[in-house]
Amino acid sequence: MPAAASPDTYDLAVIGGGPGGYTAAIRASQLGLKTVLIERENLGGICLNWGCIPTKALLRSAHLFKDMQEAAVHGFTLPGPPVIDMQRLVGRSRAIAAQLSQGVRYLMKKNRVTVVEGTARLGAAMGAAVGEAQREVHVERAAGASTLRARHVILATGARARTLPGMAADPDRMWTYREAITPQALPKSLLVIGSGAIGIELGCFYRSLGSHVTVVEMLDRILPAEDAEISAMAQASFERQGIGFFVGTRVESMDNEGDGVTARIRLASGEVQQLTAERVIQAVGIRGNVENLGLEQTRVRIEGTHVLTGPFSETHEPGVYAIGDLAGAPWLAHKASHEAVICVEHIAGVPGTTPLDTSRIPGCTYSSPQIASVGATEAQARAQGRSIKVGRHRFAANGKALALGEPEGMVKMVFDADSGELLGAHMIGAEVTELIQGVAIAQTMEATEAELMHTVFPHPTLSEAILESTLDAWGRAVNH
Structure with missing residues (x-):
C-alpha cells in the first residue's frame, strides 16, 4: 500500500475504542496499516468499562456471598453472618475495569496505534495525490477541533441502553445498566424490565445480596433467545431463589413519585396490576450510536438505529465500514472483535478472508x-x-x-x-x-x-x- 502522505493522513481511522474498535486498530497495525483510533470517553468501550467486565466482577462477589452463607454445609463455622459493604464491593469492580482500560491503552502504544481523545465526525470524501480516495475525519477535542484524513474508516461507536417511551432513566430510581452496577446502597426491592442476559444477570446479582426482585418480560418466556427447554429450567431455578416473574406482560407506565417507582403493567390476560419497587432497571435492548457521525452526508444506510453492512462490514459508502453493536445483532463483544479482524483483513487484502457466520457465535448469561x-x-x-x-x-x-x-x-x-x-x-x-x-x-x-x-x-x-x-x-x- 502507498505510504501515508502526511502526519495527519492514515491508512485507517477507527472511530470508537470498544472491543471491536481497539481490536480493529491492533490488527490493522499488525498488517502494516498506519492507524489512528479516536475515542471520546474510555478505551475499552461499554463492555470493558460498564458492561461485560464490571458485571462479572459483581456477580463473582455475589457468588462468594452465597458460598459464605452455605459454609456450614462444607464443614466451616464462621464467626457471624457476612456483612455487605456496597462501597467496597462496587469499588472492586470499578478497579478491575480501570485496570483493563489502562491495559488497552498499553496495547495501543505497543502496537504503534495513534490514539486521539475526542468526538469524531465524518467529513468530505476527496481524491488523494496518490490517486486513492481519502476521507476527512473531524475531531472535537478538549484542546480544540482538528481534522485528519484516512483512506478507510471503520465506525465502531457501539450502542447505548434503550429506554421505554416516556420512561427516561433517572440516576436515583430508574436505572439503566450504568446506574445498576454502581449502586450507592442495596435496594430492598427491585423491578427489572426485560429478561434478556442483562436483565437476568442484574436480577440475580441483587437477589443474591438480598433484594426482593421482580422481572417483567413482554414475550411469553424469559431469555427468549435461548432454547425453550433451557428457558423453562432457568425460570424455575430463579423462582426457587425468590425472583418473581411476569411473562407476556407489558409495562404501560411508571410513576416516579413518592418513596419508590410504581409500574402499571398489563398481563397477557388483559388484567392490569401495579408493582412498586425502590428501584427499576430497564433492560429492554439497545440503540446504536448513529447520531452526530456525519452519516447524512454519505450513502451509509441506517435501519432503525443500526448501520446496514455487507459480508465484510462494508457500508454503502465506499471506504466506510461499520462493526460491532452499531452494525446490529448479535450484540456481543466477541462478535465485534471477530468482525473487526475480518473487516481489517478484507481491507488489507489478506488472502482467504471469509465472512463471519453469525449463526455460530456463542451466547452466555452469567446468572446463577x-x-x-x-x-x-x-x-x-x-x-x-x-x-x-x-x-x-x-x-x-x-x-x-x-x-x-x-x-x-x-x-x-x-x-x-x-x-x-x-x-x-x-x-x-x-x-x-x-x-x-x-x-x-x-x-x-x-x-x-x-x-x-x-x-x-x-x-x-x-x-x-x-x-x-x-x-x-x-x-x-x-x-x-
Whole structure:
C-alpha cells in the first residue's frame, strides 16, 4: 500500500475504542496499516468499562456471598453472618475495569496505534495525490477541533441502553445498566424490565445480596433467545431463589413519585396490576450510536438505529465500514472483535478472508445457574425442516457438579439425524459459559456425533456432560 502522505493522513481511522474498535486498530497495525483510533470517553468501550467486565466482577462477589452463607454445609463455622459493604464491593469492580482500560491503552502504544481523545465526525470524501480516495475525519477535542484524513474508516461507536417511551432513566430510581452496577446502597426491592442476559444477570446479582426482585418480560418466556427447554429450567431455578416473574406482560407506565417507582403493567390476560419497587432497571435492548457521525452526508444506510453492512462490514459508502453493536445483532463483544479482524483483513487484502457466520457465535448469561448456547435451538432446527436427534444430560448425574455442590442444570445437544452434523448446544448449570467454547470449536471443525463420541473427555469434569448428551442422542448414554 502507498505510504501515508502526511502526519495527519492514515491508512485507517477507527472511530470508537470498544472491543471491536481497539481490536480493529491492533490488527490493522499488525498488517502494516498506519492507524489512528479516536475515542471520546474510555478505551475499552461499554463492555470493558460498564458492561461485560464490571458485571462479572459483581456477580463473582455475589457468588462468594452465597458460598459464605452455605459454609456450614462444607464443614466451616464462621464467626457471624457476612456483612455487605456496597462501597467496597462496587469499588472492586470499578478497579478491575480501570485496570483493563489502562491495559488497552498499553496495547495501543505497543502496537504503534495513534490514539486521539475526542468526538469524531465524518467529513468530505476527496481524491488523494496518490490517486486513492481519502476521507476527512473531524475531531472535537478538549484542546480544540482538528481534522485528519484516512483512506478507510471503520465506525465502531457501539450502542447505548434503550429506554421505554416516556420512561427516561433517572440516576436515583430508574436505572439503566450504568446506574445498576454502581449502586450507592442495596435496594430492598427491585423491578427489572426485560429478561434478556442483562436483565437476568442484574436480577440475580441483587437477589443474591438480598433484594426482593421482580422481572417483567413482554414475550411469553424469559431469555427468549435461548432454547425453550433451557428457558423453562432457568425460570424455575430463579423462582426457587425468590425472583418473581411476569411473562407476556407489558409495562404501560411508571410513576416516579413518592418513596419508590410504581409500574402499571398489563398481563397477557388483559388484567392490569401495579408493582412498586425502590428501584427499576430497564433492560429492554439497545440503540446504536448513529447520531452526530456525519452519516447524512454519505450513502451509509441506517435501519432503525443500526448501520446496514455487507459480508465484510462494508457500508454503502465506499471506504466506510461499520462493526460491532452499531452494525446490529448479535450484540456481543466477541462478535465485534471477530468482525473487526475480518473487516481489517478484507481491507488489507489478506488472502482467504471469509465472512463471519453469525449463526455460530456463542451466547452466555452469567446468572446463577449460568446459561450458554451456540447454534440452532431445537425449535429452529425443526423449523428448518431437518430430521434431528436431541440428547440431554443433567448435572445431577455428573460427579464434578455434585462435588462442587451445584448439581442443577443440563447440557442439551441437537444433531442432524441423517448426517450427524452438530446443529446446536444449549446448557444451563455450573461454569457452562466455559464449557460452550468446546462445542463452538467442534462446530467450526464440522464435527459430527462420531468425532465427539471418539473424543476422550477427562473425568471427573463438567465437560463429560457434552459426551453424555451426545451419546444420549443416539441412545448410547452410559451415565443416564
